[in-house]
Amino acid sequence: MIGHDATDYPLSSRRRKRKFLVCINPFSGPGNAKQIYSHEVKPVFQEADIEVEELVTIKQNHAREFARTVSYKDYDAVIIVSGDGLIFEWLNGIMERDDRDQAIKLPMGIIPAGSGNALATAMLVSKQEQCFKNSHLHSALLAAKGRPTPMDVVEVHYGKKKVYSFLAVAWGIISDIDIESEWLRFMGSPRFTIQAFIRIMALRKYRGILYYLPAEGYSQSSHSTQNGHVVGGGGNEGESSNHKAPLVNNTSVSVQAGDGILNPSFQSSESQESHDGSSESDSPTTQQPLLPPLSEPVPSNWVKVEGKFVCIVVLQDSHLSRDIVAWPNRAFNEGVMCIQYVMYPVSRRHLLDVMVEMGKGDHMEKNSVTSVFVKAFRIEPLEEDGIVTVDGEKVEFGPIQGQMMETKANILIPS
Structure with missing residues (x-):
């Protein structure tokens, strides 16, 4: 039964x-x-x-x-x-x-x-x-x-390991704040605000390469998009405005810079259509692979962004914490990730403004914040050491890549 x-x-x-x-x-x-x-x-x-x-x-x-x-x-x-x-x-x-x-x-x-x-x-x-x-x-x-x-x-994927993420992959100031604030764990969420101020005052830059496969045709009601990229953003003082994500169309681009829960299958009405008729042999490993081995180059239809970054965050959730609205109105099963990154140089004052705006989700309108919607990604740091996190957990430093899975987890909220 x-x-x-x-x-x-x-x-x-x-x-x-x-x-x-x-x-x-x-x-x-x-x-x-x-x-x-x-x-x-x-x-x-x-x-x-x-x-x-x-x-x-x-x-x-x-x-x-x-x-x-x-x-x-x-x-x-x-x-x-x-x-x-x-x-x-x-x-x-x-x-x-x-x-x-x-x-x-x-x-x-x-x-x-x-x-x-x-x-x-x-x-x-x-x-x-x-x-x-x-x-x-x-x-x-x-x-x-x-x-x-x-x-x-x-x-x-990173090193020789494979893990599964529900929240975010981060490198740069965001991951530094997360891990370097451990000494303030007793404070709860204010620890991130304090460490953010410390890290902005002693701002670092991170040399690396970001690759991604755009989610073409994707649109979210809260954003105007074209070929998977956010279109728009102001030109505020102090912002590094000379870099925006390239618009692509299958072309390689290089840029320098409740009650009665159904226990037998725990299935929701939203997911019923995609799961009905599937066999028990279906496996996360049977989906069409988008990722080459980390030792091999990415396919030619991926976008490349190389330069000095302040941060790169690959998001699967609307929030990064209780106080940070990273991707406003993001549904739980949209089937795409949002990469948000900031290139160096950027002024400390402007970066403080970005952090403040993240409390409302308005940071995506800042010209220094580039947002792209993707199906897969790879980050290749060109630094000797640093901090990379997956869902807030520190992982082995080095190249890291990921892809959206067809398999879904379930969370418990009212319909």
Whole structure:
């Protein structure tokens, strides 16, 4: 019965008590995840008559190891009480399973208990819920009332490793701020603001090459686009305005410078069309590959941007943290990434303005910020060392590349 398609089980005939697996990271952010869960989240689940099984992590990658072997069919959802780090662990543990195509459908509910809380914030904002006040309670209500909603996943390669990303790949000032602010972890989200000011005052430049495959024909309602590139942007004082993304058309360009969750397949109505009729042998590895090996050149229809950067961020989410709206109005399953980058030189004053505008998502209108929508990317640093992050986690420094996957994860929000 468990292996049948969700469409075989009408919602009205499958009313039953739900069961959530709750993963709590007591070391996340300020270190109060256990208190958040017991005081604000658990009472909501009890009131909703949801059975819970709790896992309190005791070490790094504990959730990843657990996800590799958990009997996921025993649960209607997994609830992550942590920051974005535990989501990354869980997702990658699931993707290391032989049955990952089915296991990844187990919906994730997110309770913000870390420093950044990007995905939790994006989920709250998508439903016009508060993310600055009573966010734990609102997130618990989203989970209790939620239904599976598909979310994009990006396959990322670096060194000899492969990981899966739901949030962002970053190199430059953004990744530096993230990792170098660890000494302020006890402060929660203000740590990023303080470290951002420090890093802007001691501004660095990063030599490298960015390659990407444009998502041609893609458009988002909040942006005017042509061949996958944002069109527009002002010319404010202090901005480096001599570089904008080239518009391409298959040409290589080089630029210098809720209730009754359907447990059997955890399938949402939004994802039903793309999954109906697919065989269990379908695998993330069977999709059309866009990435060559890192040791080989990219295809001729990719765009190349070479020069000195201030930052490169490859986004799959609307938020980079609770306070940073990186890609306004981004839906969870748009099937494309947004690369945002700033070239050097740029004034410190202007960069401060960009950081402030990121609080509202208005930074994309700045002439120094180039935004391109892509299906795949590669970043090749030309520096000897530095910091590259995937979903806020520091990874081996060096070339890194990724592509949007056809396989989707599920998050738990009301329809």
